Amino acid sequence: NAGVMQNPRHLVRRRGQEARLRCSPMKGHSHVYWYRQLPEEGLKFMVYLQKENIIDESGMPKERFSAEFPKEGPSILRIQQVVRGDSAAYFCASSPLLAGARSNRQFFGPGTRLTVL
Amino acid sequence: DQQVKQNSPSLSVQEGRISILNCDYTNSMFDYFLWYKKYPAEGPTFLISISSIKDKNEDGRFTVFLNKSAKHLSLHIVPSQPGDSAVYFCAARYKGGSEKLVFGKGTKLTVNP
Numbered sequence: 579n580a581g582v583m584q585n586p587r588h589l590v591r592r593r594g595q596e597a598r599l600r601c602s603p604m605k606g607h608s609h610v611y612w613y614r615q616l617p618e619e620g621l622k623f624m625v626y627l628q629k630e631n632i633i634d635e636s637g638m639p640k641e642r643f644s645a646e647f648p649k650e651g652p653s654i655l656r657i658q659q660v661v662r663g664d665s666a667a668y669f670c671a672s673s674p675l676l677a678g679a680r681s682n683r684q685f686f687g688p689g690t691r692l693t694v695l
Numbered sequence: 696d697q698q699v700k701q702n703s704p705s706l707s708v709q710e711g712r713i714s715i716l717n718c719d720y721t722n723s724m725f726d727y728f729l730w731y732k733k734y735p736a737e738g739p740t741f742l743i744s745i746s747s748i749k750d751k752n753e754d755g756r757f758t759v760f761l762n763k764s765a766k767h768l769s770l771h772i773v774p775s776q777p778g779d780s781a782v783y784f785c786a787a788r789y790k791g792g793s794e795k796l797v798f799g800k801g802t803k804l805t806v807n808p
Contacts, residue, residue: 582738609794620699620784620798621739634793669738673794683729684796686738 580605582672582687583652590693591660599655599690603672610653611671611684612645621669627653660694667691698722699787701799709807714772716802718785721766725797726790730759730770733782733801742783743770747790775806 583602591597603610609628613621623637627647638645642660647653657664668691671684700719708714718728726747731739745752745759745768752759758771772779785799 584738611795613796613798618800620701620800621786621796623795623797626793626795634795636793637795671738683741683744684794685741686731688736688738691736 582607582670582685584668584670584687584690586690587688588691588693590695592695593661594659597657597660597664597692597694599657599668599670599692601653601655601670601672601687603653603670604674604685607672607674607685609673610647611673612653612655613669613671615667615669615689617666624655657692660692662694665692665694697799699785699797699799701783701785701802703802704800705803705805707805707807708775710777711774714770714775714779714804714806716770716772716783716785716804718768718770718799719766720768720787722787722789722797723766724790725787727788728759728761728768729786729788729796730757731784731786731798732779733784739784772804775804777806777808780804780806 611626612624615621625638625645626634642658644656667689669689671686673684729744730742732742733739743757761768782801782803784801786796
């Protein structure tokens with residue numbers, strides 16, 4: 579059973595370009611989360627999605643950042659007009675939908691390391 | 696404002712001894728606490744969790760203790776092994792509504808042979 583997949587693993591962009599980060603959750607998982615980790619920091623929640631729905635985007639910057647989890651295909655985190663401060667590791671996590679209970683565990687992918695030049 | 700705090704950036708122990716990693720939190724709205732282990736250039740790996748209604752959970756060499764009155768939890772690793780060397784993150788999940796996790800900054804554990 580494959581784990582959470584993220585690609586690319588490393589992404590280099592120049593200021594002003596767009597970055598697209600992809601996440602395929604574990605098989606059978608219908609919840610996807612995105613987190614960002616700055617150097618020497620813990621992971622910070624960005625957004626929580628279920629298929630075709632954004633459930634909680636309280637951690638997303640108001641501008642330039644967007645996320646989606648379409649009915650088919652991976653979840654996408656999109657950063658428009660990147661700036662140097664966007665350089666970070668972006669982690670995706672997934673969890674299953676448990677009937678009658680809430681999962682207390684999120685499974686993380688290997689992350690995408692974004693470098694903005 | 697940091698709601699989950701890991702005040703020790705690093706910890707070094709000898710192989711075979713006990714490792715104790717500490718975590719404090721400020722928000723009473725957390726219902727689960729989790730520990731993740733992270734190696735460089737990899738994603739966090741789930742280690743162990745504890746519900747806010749429990750005070751102890753054990754899984755093999757790993758035990759998590761929760762002291763709700765002190766808003767403090769700790770992870771004990773006994774015996775410590777060199778392969779345990781990694782960064783350990785404490786995380787807390789909000790009760791109800793969003794499933795988001797709030798992470799501490801991590802503690803880098805080094806287990807010396």
